[in-house]
Each structure stands twice: as structure tokens, then as C-alpha cells.
Amino acid sequence: MRDLLNDLESGSHLSDPDPIRRAQNQMRQNLPKRFYKAVKHTEIQEGFSVLLDGKSVRTPGRAPLVLPSREAAALVAGEFDAQRDVIDPVSMPVLRLVNSAIDGVAPDPEAVIEDVVRFSGSDLICYRAGEPAGLVARQAEAWDPVLDWARAALGARFILAEGVVHVEQPRESVAAVRRWLGDRRDPFRLAAIHVMTTLTGSALLALAVEAGALDPAEAWAAAHVDESWNAEHWGDDAEAVARQAARRRDFDAAVALAQATAD
Numbered sequence: 001m002r003d004l005l006n007d008l009e010s011g012s013h014l015s016d017p018d019p020i021r022r023a024q025n026q027m028r029q030n031l032p033k034r035f036y037k038a039v040k041h042t043e044i045q046e047g048f049s050v051l052l053d054g055k056s057v058r059t060p061g062r063a064p065l066v067l068p069s070r071e072a073a074a075l076v077a078g079e080f081d082a083q084r085d086v087i088d089p090v091s092m093p094v095l096r097l098v099n100s101a102i103d104g105v106a107p108d109p110e111a112v113i114e115d116v117v118r119f120s121g122s123d124l125i126c127y128r129a130g131e132p133a134g135l136v137a138r139q140a141e142a143w144d145p146v147l148d149w150a151r152a153a154l155g156a157r158f159i160l161a162e163g164v165v166h167v168e169q170p171r172e173s174v175a176a177v178r179r180w181l182g183d184r185r186d187p188f189r190l191a192a193i194h195v196m197t198t199l200t201g202s203a204l205l206a207l208a209v210e211a212g213a214l215d216p217a218e219a220w221a222a223a224h225v226d227e228s229w230n231a232e233h234w235g236d237d238a239e240a241v242a243r244q245a246a247r248r249r250d251f252d253a254a255v256a257l258a259q260a261t262a263d
Contacts (some may be wrong), residue, residue: 115197
């Protein structure tokens, strides 16, 4: 396999966490030409592998790209097959997530768990508007069921706050999130949860989606209640719409990988 595949994510064009700036950086790069004809995925002893012209793919860290399920391998193979004249890593969110899971999460899953736990300590859905009444009601409609789920499934009760002043969450609730994540130490699932968490600002939304308790589209809408409210009353901002669309693509990729690697 050419070294090209090992460099797909190592350049500055993919180093920015913001999807819009990452895409803009990517546009300034000379994209590598597609050098393979046939794409397939196949079962191997360790799991499932993606093959380009019969040669297995490796991650940027030189590790074999091995997926735990046929469905996950099909997602990655589909992204490779969708490339046309050039290979555009920005259009391959599942591959980027898989590479991160293998090269970054697998060696240190505890760091990812701790980061998601930190989000739960200041979770988006715990911070409510005081007014207007319509926004208050909309937040409650979207977010209260997720808090009810967390209380029932995780045994975690979270305290609500008005505005942006930080409120300390009960230690036992944060510990319940950590225990829940401890049962999900598979690097692919953790990577997917982490991406969903960072893109929504809510560990609880991410956990509910990963558990199958919340529809992904509903979770995305819940994470953007405030933005939707503002757009309805003040109009759309074109840059914000484009940014959200790029982030939604990465969110959907994380959801797809989580579903493809579920037990």
C-alpha cells in the first residue's frame, strides 16, 4: 500500500477540529489522485479489513485498519469507493473516525472516557434559558426526556441551572456516567461517543443515541434548539448553516459507526 494512505490525516489540512476551517485548509492542498480501481472488504482472522486493489489499508500510525464488524468495514469501503479522481479525506468522516479510534483511542481509552465525563459535568441540556417563554418550553420539551432517560438508565440525576453560571453536578451522577462508559471501552464505540459529545456539547445526548434510546435526528435537533430558535426569529446566517452542515456530516458518521459496532 502506498505511503499516501498513511499521510491522509497527518497534514495540516486535517489538524483543525473545526470542520469548516478544515475544509478550507483542505481546498488549499493538492489532493492526491485516486490510485486504486477496486475496493472491497473481507473477513480476516482479526476482524474485517478493507482492500484497495487487493492490498489492506493501514492507518496513519501504520497500524492495520481492522474493523470489528462487516457493517463497519462496509462503511469505510464505501467512502473509498465514493472517491472519484482524487482522494478527499474531508469527505471520508468514517475513515477519519476509525483512524482516530485505532491510533488514538485504543492506546488510551481512559483519556477519552474522562473527556466525555467532563462534558457531563457541564452538560448542554442542564443549562436553561430564563426567557423567552417559548424558548424555555422548547428546551424543556427537547431536553427533559433525555434527563429522564439518564435517571432511569444510568441512575444519574442532574441539576438544572439558568443561564451560563456553572453548577456543580452531584458526584454520584458524574460517577454513573463514568461507569456507563466503562462498559463501552471498545475504541470504535468510544470514538463515536466522543465525537457525538463534542459536536452536540452534551454527553447525555450522545449516550442516549449510542444506547438506542434517542433518535439521532432528534438528538441533533435537541443540540441546536437555541440556534433554531434564533434562526426562526432573526433569520439564518449562511456561514453558521454551512458550519452546522459540516458538523452534521461528522455526527452522522459517528452515529453510523456506533450502530455498525454495537453489540
